Each structure stands twice: as C-alpha cells, then as structure tokens.
Amino acid sequence: MLSQIGLKRKILLGVVFAVLWVAAELKVRQQGVVNFPLYDVDQEIGYILRPNQKGVYLNRISWEVNEKNMTSGPWKPNQKLDLLLIGDSIVWGGQDYRHEQKLGPQLQAQLPDWSVWSVGASSWSIWNEIAYLQRNPDVVEAADLILWVLNSGDFGARALFVTDANTPRSRPWNANLYALRKYVLPPAFKQWVRGGVRRLLPNPQDAMVDTKDSVARLEKFLQELGANGKKTLILLYPRRIELAQGKGALDEFLQTLRGIQSPGLEVLDGRSLQSWGEDDYRDGIHPTVAGNQKLAGLLAERVRKINHLRN
Numbered sequence: 001m002l003s004q005i006g007l008k009r010k011i012l013l014g015v016v017f018a019v020l021w022v023a024a025e026l027k028v029r030q031q032g033v034v035n036f037p038l039y040d041v042d043q044e045i046g047y048i049l050r051p052n053q054k055g056v057y058l059n060r061i062s063w064e065v066n067e068k069n070m071t072s073g074p075w076k077p078n079q080k081l082d083l084l085l086i087g088d089s090i091v092w093g094g095q096d097y098r099h100e101q102k103l104g105p106q107l108q109a110q111l112p113d114w115s116v117w118s119v120g121a122s123s124w125s126i127w128n129e130i131a132y133l134q135r136n137p138d139v140v141e142a143a144d145l146i147l148w149v150l151n152s153g154d155f156g157a158r159a160l161f162v163t164d165a166n167t168p169r170s171r172p173w174n175a176n177l178y179a180l181r182k183y184v185l186p187p188a189f190k191q192w193v194r195g196g197v198r199r200l201l202p203n204p205q206d207a208m209v210d211t212k213d214s215v216a217r218l219e220k221f222l223q224e225l226g227a228n229g230k231k232t233l234i235l236l237y238p239r240r241i242e243l244a245q246g247k248g249a250l251d252e253f254l255q256t257l258r259g260i261q262s263p264g265l266e267v268l269d270g271r272s273l274q275s276w277g278e279d280d281y282r283d284g285i286h287p288t289v290a291g292n293q294k295l296a297g298l299l300a301e302r303v304r305k306i307n308h309l310r311n
Contacts, residue, residue: 029175032059033182036095039121039167044131047161048121049092062099068139069132070119071104077142081114083107083303084139086129087149089286090237091120096282101289103149106296111303117143122166126150126214127158130221145303146225146232150257151239151285152249155214219260226262233306235299237270240281266306273298 035055039047049071054064068075071092085091085104093102100106104118117139119132129148133140140146161167172178225232234257242250250271257267270276276298280291287295 025174025176032056033179034171034175035059036168036171037063037065038171039161039169041161041167041169045135046124046128046131046159047167048128048132057095061095061097063095064099068117068119068136070117071099071102072117075117077115077117077139079115081144081307082142083111083114083116084143084146085116085118085120085149086132086146087120087237088124088129088151088154089120089122090149090151091118092122093292094122094286096286097289097292101292103287103292103296106292107300110296110300114144114303120149123153123159125154125156125159126218129154130217131158133221140225140230143230145306146230147299147303148232148234149237150234150253151237152242152253153239153285155211155253157214215256219262222260222262222265226264229264231264231306232262232266233302234265234267235270236267239285240278241284243271243276243278268302 032055035057037053037055038050040050041047048069049065051065051067051069054062056062064071064073066072066075085107091103093104102118104116108114108116119139121128164170222232236250236254236257238250242248254267254269273295276294280287280294282288282291
C-alpha cells in the first residue's frame, strides 16, 4: 500500500514537473530568448550571418540581415551613392543594440544621399572580410566607397567556426536549457561554453601573430581595388586601452597601412578623431550607443569630404 502511494506521488510530481517545464519553455520562447540571428559556415569565409532573416531578440532588440548577408535593408544598389561598410563586431554590433542603434544605420541617418550597406561578424579578421568581398564581386562593383573598419585584433588568422554558442547554425530544441546555460550557469562555465571563435584570435598583447601574411594579403587586395578605380577609406579603430598607450602595435599597423601604395586609399587613425574618448566605450573595444552615433557622425563628415574632393 505504501509503495503504491509512493509511486502515485512520484507520478504526480513528474506530471507537475512536466507541466511546469512546458510552461517555462513556452514563456522563454514568448520572451524572444531564442530569436537570435543564425549563421552559415564554410571554409573560405569561416562563418557569416545567414541571408534573409530578421527578428526581435528578447522582444526588444531588433535585427535584420538581407540577401547579401548585410545588416541592412533589401539589396538595391545604384539608387544613390553606395557605401559598403565592412568590419567585425564594431560593424555587426551584436545582439546588445537594436538595429537602428548600430554603426551602419547611424551612419545612414547622417548620410541621406548615400545608401549604407553594412556587413560583418564578431571576431572577423582581414581574411574573413576579404573572402566575403571576393565572394560578392557585384557588391564591390556597386560600391562608390568602401569603408573598412579595422582594429589591432583583425591582423591575425582567419576566424573559424568552433561552436554554436557564439555563431549558432540553428535554434535550440529546448529553450529552457539554452536559457539556463546562457543566464544561470556560473560565469566561469559560461565563458568556457561561449568562448567559441574568440579562442582562435590572437591576443593583441602577443607578438604579431600572422601579421605579415595578413598585411600582405590586405595590400594585394587593396591594390586590386585601386586598380579597378575603387575608393577605400580604412578606419584603424583603437581599443580603449590603446587611446591611453604611447607608441605600440597600433602605430605599427598605422604606419604599415599608410605605406600601402594603392590609388584611392585613405587611412584614418581613430585616435585622431575629434572628441573620441574612453567614455565612448561600453567595454574594452565596443562603442556605446552614443559612441556609435558619435563615430557615425565623425565618419560621415570624412565621407562627405571624400565625395566633395572626388567631384
């Protein structure tokens, strides 16, 4: 008799747990926890935001990706002047900002006579970005100006796919487990799980890993762009710590980039941008929302000058 009562209790507890688990699953999905962008993976580009998708993460952070893997509206070039903005997480903006708060849309708001097309992904290096441009020659051909945002971490090896934690290829079958891993597990374990692609990138404090090969590849590609009449503006974007440092790796990169012989190439030192400072960062490298707006204004001013000189 007691064993039957115990069994009934276990069954009842199991039913209650299942009901609560399903209810939690529905609630988590309703909150938009799994409404994040998905990625495609290949050998050349490494990983890239999947085309033709959009959503609202956590029911408040909007994002969208067009048919050319750009975080912009539908690909319709040649209607205005076309500006291709390419880079890593500075351009992509991640899942912390709404679409309109990111660098590309902020730049678009400051340049009404231009169509701004933004493409990038977190932790991309020069190799990933060049692979994208070579894969999409029509995008390069349409661009009246290529605005390339680089930082000292971009001169290493190609960033490759490692885990779905940072670059998910599909949505989790169980939203509860995903939420537990992302929001509840201890920070040390979360960092291990989410480390993903970042583990492949060179530490900017280390010796210049693969720098010579990266610079040589970039130089060759920029010369090809210049030979085809393309105008390129490179922003060498500083990490927060690099604003306060004396001469270091960033100066070496700057000198190297300015030494590249390519028609139509201009290199802009981000440390020289008027009013740009440490308060414009939300962490060691990424701008705040206000920082994105300020950076967009400073870049828009330079773009207008370039266009004026060209005309």
